[in-house]
Amino acid sequence: MILSRRGALAAAAVLAAPSVLRAAPPVLKVANQRGGLRSLLEISGVARDLPYRIEWFEFPAAQPLLEALNANAIDVGSMGDLNFFSVFASGAPIKAISATRSDAASQAVVARPGANIADAGGLRGKKIAAARGGWTHYSLLRILEKAGLAATDVQIAWLLPADAALALRSGSVDAWSVWEPFTSLEILEFNATLVADARGLTPSASFLAAHDRPLAEKAPLLADLVQRVSAGWAWAQDHIPEYARSTAGLLRQPVPVLERAYRVNATRSIPIDAAALREWQEAVDKATAWGVIPKSIRVEQAVQALGSSPA
Incomplete structure (x- = not known):
C-alpha cells in the first residue's frame, strides 16, 4: 500500500505524539508574593536550566497563599513560621519542606x-x-x-x-x-x-511548604526547588546592593530602605534539625497559650524536610 504525502505526514504525527508528550517538562505550581520567591530565583540566576516548568501564582499576602495551598490549588509557597503552624493546626494537609531564618x-x-x-x-x-x-x-x-x-x-x-x-x-x-x-x-x-x-524572643523562621499531594507526587522537583532557593538566598546576602536595586521597583521601596532591611534580615537557609524543632515547639506552645495559634500541635508532624541541609 502506498500512502499519500498527506497520509504519511498524518501517520508520522500520530507516531510522534507520544514522544512529544513525554518530552513536555513537568510543572510546579509555585506561589509568589511581590518581591518574593520569583524575584529571588530570577535575579540570582538560580532559575536557569530548570528541569521542570514553574507556573507562578501571585498572592498579596501569606493568608490567601495558605488558603490556596490548603486547597491544593498550588504545590508550594513561602510563609512565616507561625502563619504556617496556625494553618497546620487547623487541619490543613501541608508540610514544611525547608526553612530559612532571618535575624x-x-x-x-x-x-x-x-x-x-x-x-x-x-x-x-x-x-x-x-x-x-x-x-x-x-x-x-x-x-x-x-x-x-x-x-x-x-x-x-x-x-x-x-x-x-x-x-x-x-x-x-x-x-x-x-x-x-x-x-x-x-x-x-x-x-x-x-x-x-525581638532578638532572643522568637525563632524568626520562614518555610517553603507544600501540599501533601504534590509532596508525594513531585518530591524530586520540590527538592530541586529547595536547593535553588537556598542558593538564591546565599547569593542575595553576598549581593545586597544589587538585590536591593533589582527589587526596589517591584516592592515600590527606596533602595536605601531595602539595603538596610536586607542587612538586618540576613536571611539564610537553616536545617530542619532537632534543635530547630525544639525551638519551634517552644514558640508554638507559648503562641498557643496566648491564642496566636488555635490549638496545640507537635511540630515534628508538620515538617518533611527535602534536599540537603546547608553546611
Whole structure:
C-alpha cells in the first residue's frame, strides 16, 4: 500500500505524539508574593536550566497563599513560621519542606515621632498596631512580656500593614509591631523610633511548604526547588546592593530602605534539625497559650524536610 504525502505526514504525527508528550517538562505550581520567591530565583540566576516548568501564582499576602495551598490549588509557597503552624493546626494537609531564618531584629516595634516611647516599658497604655496571628502578633507579646507587661496593659489595634502604616503616620496609633522592610521604611523615611526588637524572643523562621499531594507526587522537583532557593538566598546576602536595586521597583521601596532591611534580615537557609524543632515547639506552645495559634500541635508532624541541609 502506498500512502499519500498527506497520509504519511498524518501517520508520522500520530507516531510522534507520544514522544512529544513525554518530552513536555513537568510543572510546579509555585506561589509568589511581590518581591518574593520569583524575584529571588530570577535575579540570582538560580532559575536557569530548570528541569521542570514553574507556573507562578501571585498572592498579596501569606493568608490567601495558605488558603490556596490548603486547597491544593498550588504545590508550594513561602510563609512565616507561625502563619504556617496556625494553618497546620487547623487541619490543613501541608508540610514544611525547608526553612530559612532571618535575624529576629527584623521583627520590631517602632513608635511615631512625638510618641515619647523610649523603650518597651514605655508602651504601657499606648495604642499599638499589629497583624493578628503570625510573627508580629507573637513578637509583640514577647516584647511586652520581657518588659513586664501583658497584652491587657496596652491597646492593640489589629491592622494589616497598609492600614497600620497610615495609622502610625497619622497619629491614630502610637506604635506598630512590624517586620522588614516596613521597619526600615518607617525609620528612614518617616522618622519613626525603634522601640525594641525581638532578638532572643522568637525563632524568626520562614518555610517553603507544600501540599501533601504534590509532596508525594513531585518530591524530586520540590527538592530541586529547595536547593535553588537556598542558593538564591546565599547569593542575595553576598549581593545586597544589587538585590536591593533589582527589587526596589517591584516592592515600590527606596533602595536605601531595602539595603538596610536586607542587612538586618540576613536571611539564610537553616536545617530542619532537632534543635530547630525544639525551638519551634517552644514558640508554638507559648503562641498557643496566648491564642496566636488555635490549638496545640507537635511540630515534628508538620515538617518533611527535602534536599540537603546547608553546611
